[in-house]
Structure formats: structure tokens, C-alpha cells
Amino acid sequence: xxxxxxxxxWPNGGNGFPFGGNGQNGAPxxxxxxxxxxxxxxxxxxxxxxxxxxxxxxxxxxxxVLLLILPQCFVVTYPNEYNVIRQFGRITxxxxxxxxxxxxxxxxxxxxxxxxxxxxxxxxxxxxxxxKKSMIVDCYVLWTIRDPRKFIQTLNGNTATAESRIxxxxxxxxxxxxxxxxxxxxxxxxxxxITVANNSSELDNVGVDVDVSGLEEIEGEATPQVVHIVSxxxxxxxxFDDVEDQYGICIETVDVKIxxxxxxxxxxxxxxxxxxxxxxxxxxxALGDSEAQIIRNAADKEVSILLSEARAKADMLVAEGExxxxxxLSEAYxxxxxxxxxxxxxxxxxxxxxxxxxxxxxxxDKNSPIAQIFYELQ
Numbered sequence: 392x393x394x395x396x397x398x399x400x401w402p403n404g405g406n407g408f409p410f411g412g413n414g415q416n417g418a419p420x421x422x423x424x425x426x427x428x429x430x431x432x433x434x435x436x437x438x439x440x441x442x443x444x445x446x447x448x449x450x451x452x453x454x455x456v457l458l459l460i461l462p463q464c465f466v467v468t469y470p471n472e473y474n475v476i477r478q479f480g481r482i483t484x485x486x487x488x489x490x491x492x493x494x495x496x497x498x499x500x501x502x503x504x505x506x507x508x509x510x511x512x513x514x515x516x517x518x519x520x521x522x523k524k525s526m527i528v529d530c531y532v533l534w535t536i537r538d539p540r541k542f543i544q545t546l547n548g549n550t551a552t553a554e555s556r557i558x559x560x561x562x563x564x565x566x567x568x569x570x571x572x573x574x575x576x577x578x579x580x581x582x583x584x585i586t587v588a589n590n591s592s593e594l595d596n597v598g599v600d601v602d603v604s605g606l607e608e609i610e611g612e613a614t615p616q617v618v619h620i621v622s623x624x625x626x627x628x629x630x631f632d633d634v635e636d637q638y639g640i641c642i643e644t645v646d647v648k649i650x651x652x653x654x655x656x657x658x659x660x661x662x663x664x665x666x667x668x669x670x671x672x673x674x675x676x677a678l679g680d681s682e683a684q685i686i687r688n689a690a691d692k693e694v695s696i697l698l699s700e701a702r703a704k705a706d707m708l709v710a711e712g713e714x715x716x717x718x719x720l721s722e723a724y725x726x727x728x729x730x731x732x733x734x735x736x737x738x739x740x741x742x743x744x745x746x747x748x749x750x751x752x753x754x755x756d757k758n759s760p761i762a763q764i765f766y767e768l769q
Contacts, residue, residue: 470506471506471507473539474504477501513558517653520574525653527650528563528650529648530565530645534557538640560630561642578650580621580622581647
């Protein structure tokens with residue numbers, strides 16, 4: 392079979408094509424030889440440029456690889472976080488100290504978990520006291536992550552999941568604590584302190600156990616002091632001792648912001664409080680009236696005693712004056728000269744008294760002592 396590309400049919404090329412000869416891909420129309428000679432020097436000039444380009448490209452690739460690998464080798468740990476290192480999903484280490492550390496690139500991943508103190512505000516909820524009274528409690532929680540590994544294993548390392556679990560735990564703790572206390576005890580333990588005295592009768596209405604062994608007495612009277620009692624926060628915190636062992640988190644404190652009554656119970660409670668205050672006011676008024684009556688009776692008694700003593704002293708002075716008067720009279724009548732003169736003066740005094748007021752006439756008997764004075768003067 393004849394070859395369609397043999398030299399007999401295509402005389403211009405050694406390779407069987409009409410565009411070149413001498414076995415090379417020359418230019419058309421048989422001018423490939425001259426052009427090949429002219430292209431040879433141009434290819435020789437390109438060789439040094441290709442080597443420099445390869446060197447620059449290699450350096451650029453090396454820098455790019457280093458920039459890609461180096462960030463994967465270092466871990467920056469800040470003071471307010473934990474860095475959890477995982478390899479194929481398994482926790483290999485936990486970096487707690489702040490600073491720069493190394494890790495294996497590409498095969499490990501880093502997850503940050505907050506280390507600082509966190510605040511969670513619980514929604515207000517209703518609780519029932521031991522005396523079957525409803526109260527509204529609104530509180531907040533301060534919590535931290537203590538064991539990052541257990542936090543990840545139990546709560547998937549999610550703070551939202553942790554706060555949801557804290558909500559349930561704290562609500563149950565508050566409910567269990569307040570359900571064992573009366574409403575008065577809850578209110579009295581709100582601040583964790585109360586002012587009491589040594590008189591045991593004053594402590595009967597406190598509603599909680601207090602230690603008054605340290606109170607002092609001054610001259611037999613009780614000195615009021617502030618005695619610290621177990622607060623509501625301390626009672627609630629007793630329910631969270633095992634939370635860290637279970638979830639790796641620590642509930643630092645639970646503080647009650649609002650301790651109130653439901654709206655439907657406020658009016659009845661206010662009326663009861665008003666009635667109680669009125670009863671207390673009435674008792675104080677009755678006690679004051681009783682003490683006032685005692686004071687009035689004591690004052691009246693003292694006035695009666697003083698008046699009796701004054702009257703007795705007055706009567707004594709009157710008696711002494713009358714005795715002195717009788718003594719003077721007796722001395723005057725015992726002496727004849729003094730007796731006549733005293734009789735004369737007394738008669739004049741009697742006449743003056745009878746004629747007092749003017750335009751009066753004194754009619755005397757001839758034998759009266761006053762008339763005898765005028766007869767004697769004749």
C-alpha cells in the first residue's frame with residue numbers, strides 16, 4: 392500500500408509535510424533552514440533568564456510555605472481564656488498559662504474557652520414557702536470554668552448550654568431552700584444580720600436561730616447589738632457543692648436582686664400588714680396610756696401628800712399663833728394698867744369698824760363699854 396506522505400508525493404520536506412525540509416518543522420515554502428539559523432541565538436539568550444526566574448519562584452514558594460506553616464505551629468494563650476488542643480477531635484492538652492506555645496501543624500486544632508468570671512441573670516420565678524405563701528425571686532449567678540476538659544465532655548464546651556444547666560440547678564436550689572423556710576424567715580434572712588438584745592422575750596419573734604452568747608450586759612440591762620445570722624445566699628449556696636465535680640464549672644455566688652410578692656397577693660398582704668401595724672400601734676397606745684395613768688396616780692398621790700403636809704404645818708402655825716395670842720391677852724389682862732388701855736383700844740376698834748363706810752350713826756347703850764369711855768372723858 393502506498394504511503395501518502397512519501398517524498399515522491401511531497402518533495403519539499405524530509406518529514407513528509409509541505410512546510411519545511413531537512414526533517415524539521417520549517418517555515419512554509421521551503422524557507423525553514425534560514426529561519427532556524429536565525430532562531431538559535433534567541434533561544435540561547437533565554438537560558439540565563441529562565442534560571443533567575445526559577446530561583447525567584449522557588450524562594451517565593453518557600454516563603455509562602457513558611458507563612459502557611461508557621462501560624463499553624465504557634466498557639467497564643469491570653470490570661471482570660473483556656474486553649475484546648477485537639478488532634479483528630481481528641482483533646483491532647485489544655486494550655487492555661489498565658490503566653491506563646493508550640494503545637495503540631497495541620498493535624499491539630501485550637502479551641503478557646505473563657506476563663507474569666509461570668510455573669511448570668513436568671514429570669515424571675517415563683518417559689519412557695521413552707522407556710523404555703525408564694526414569692527417572686529429574681530437573682531443572678533457569678534460562675535467560672537474550673538475544669539475545661541470536663542466542661543467540654545459534659546457541656547460540649549458551650550457557654551450557652553452551661554448557662555441553661557445553671558438556670559435549672561440554681562432554680563432547684565432556690566426552690567429547695569425557700570420551701571424549707573417560712574415567709575418571715577426568708578425576709579429576715581435577706582440581709583444576713585439582725586439587731587437583737589439579751590432579753591430572750593425580744594428574740595422570740597426573730598423566726599430564726601441566732602447566737603447571742605457574745606452579747607454584753609451593762610448594769611443588768613441588755614445592750615442592743617448586730618448579730619449575723621445565716622443569710623439566704625449562704626443557704627442557697629449549700630446546694631451547689633457537687634456542681635464542679637459534675638460539669639467542671641464553679642458557681643461563685645448566687646445573690647437575690649428582688650424578693651417580692653405576686654401582684655395578686657400584694658393587696659391582701661398589704662391589708663394584713665396594715666392590720667398588724669394597727670394592732671401593734673394599739674398595743675403601744677394602750678401601754679402608753681397605762682404608763683401615763685401610773686404616772687398621773689403617782690403625781691396625784693405626791694400632790695395629796697404635799698397638801699396634807701402643808702395643811703398640817705399651817706394648822707400647826709395657826710395653833711402656835713393662837714397660843715401666842717392667848718398668852719399676850721393673858722399678860723394684858725393680868726396687869727390693871729394694861730387691861731384698861733387694852734379695853735380702851737378694843738372699844739375704839741369696835742366703834743371704827745361699826746362706823747366704816749360713812750353716813751352712819753352709832754347708837755350705844757349707856758352701860759356699854761364704849762359709852763363708858765365717853766362718859767369718863769367728861
